[in-house]
Amino acid sequence: MIKGKNMRLHGIILAIAGPLLWGFSGIAAQALFTTYQMSPRWLVCIRMIGAGILLILFGYATEPHAMNAPWRQPRSAGALLVFSFIGMLPAQLTYFMAIKHSNAATATILQFLSPVLIIVYLAIRYWHRPRKTDVVSVILALVGTYLLVTHGQLNQLSISTTGFVWGLLTALSTAIYTLFPRHLLRKFGAVPIVGWAMLLGGVSFLLFLRGKSLPVLDFRGILIVAFVIIFGTLFAYLFVLQSLRFIAPTMTSLLGAFEPLTSTILTVLIFQIQFGWPELIGTILIIMTTGLQALADSK
Template sequence: MEKSSNLRQRGIILAIAGPLLWGFSGIAAQYLFTVDQVSPQWLVGIRMLGAGVLLLGFGYLTQPHSMLTLWHQPRAIGALLIFSFIGMLPAQLTYFMAIKYSNAATATILQFLSPVLIILYFALRQWRRPRGIDLLSMALALLGTFLLVTHGQLTRLSISPTGLVWGLLTALSTAIYTIFPRKLLREFGAVPVVGWSMLLGGCGFLPFALRQPAHLNLPGLATVAFVVVFGTLFAYLFILQSLRFIAPTVTSLLGAFEPLTSTILTVLIFQVQFGWPEAVGTLLILATTGLQALPLHPKNFTK
């Protein structure tokens, strides 16, 4: 019993550590955009290429026989290429663009609208009416988004229209990369699929990645390294390892530490005003994740 309890505690710690690192990564990205004038395209390219190489390296060390299996099946190769450029790449780009044109907290919170889009997708695909809990989730998400982006006032937006658009596109792209690779993940495992998709998707931004920003100094390079190593590689591995000890439903719920971390740090570091309408809106959006936890919609944690 004690051993089981210790393993569960380990899983919970890992499931919290991953989102915390994602939250810190968003703040680091906002710092790079505002202080070092780094472009989102450059950071996306560096992040995906770096994390892809590191993930594949980790895979070759821990499961060498499964890393190339995917490349022996033409259908799987086609699915991987589609996922890399239609799922993974847009999810990375829209998230960083949303941070640039709003802030890390708003971008991360709007990303959590993706469960609502997943609900709509499955309802349309299976041609069935959403459950009552699904309708409640959508209502809470819409109300939460309204409070978050308008400060509770109908006549104005509290963020730029560009930031709002990129934030909504982040939710859409997150829903796509959550739904699309389910078969690939079941057949080949998470590390090969995510590692190869990051590397391939990053190649799409290779022209940007090869141009180092002129204003990037040593602290800036250290921040970039943090985004790649801790905010991507370790965050993902922590989430993956947590699934060995606790249920996916628990891991999904603990993902709320990401927007909470981003919100607190955004207010403290960048002095962004975050009043009660935004706080209530955030809680309403995060509540949709809790409502959908049983049963949990497919989630692959490829942030």
């Protein structure tokens, strides 16, 4: 049994391991796109179906009664279906499209703009003045994005316009993915909701891939896809969820910064992407917005 300080250390390790695996997953996806010319759409479909099945099996093995609970009430069943199609699926698709048209580091960093979009939405939705922390977060995010995508030069973009747009769509879809299922997660838990949403979203996306041939992969390519499904999705989610048993959500949110840091370091080392001081400073500013929000919420 884990006790005392060991509980906190165990939670911290889990909270770091999840984002690290997400970061490695983005790099693996970029390798599939560049080396095997795999379509992001096919990877999204395969990842969601594979990870959804594994999460559901895990749920039935650990909490069998919880897995069917969302389907027993028409309202929650409808909300889960909506979340699958407008929350889970777009969040997965936009992220991989952003990687395809830019790189794993840029896509992951732009994804971390989602807290700023949530701040703006909540301020408009409930018509209240943002906190000082919120205003600072928005400013940091805007400056950080400017440095990240322009290399500090106003007259040019350091990434393609298409990649930048997909990155912003990733942040938007992540904000929706975060806000929409809050009631479902509180009532039924994360494993049933995430598992069913992944499976349903992936199966529905098959309809858009009819007539498109499956990607041709060698054994190494199959192993990379398996890594994305098993380690980059299943274990990453489970590690982060398990960390919440031992440490506060604030700490888990702060340690989520390991995802963009991992993606950035590996993108530079593996794919030889130029990442200068403006991009580095922009990355730090964007990540700081998540830290500020986590610390403000904890108070």
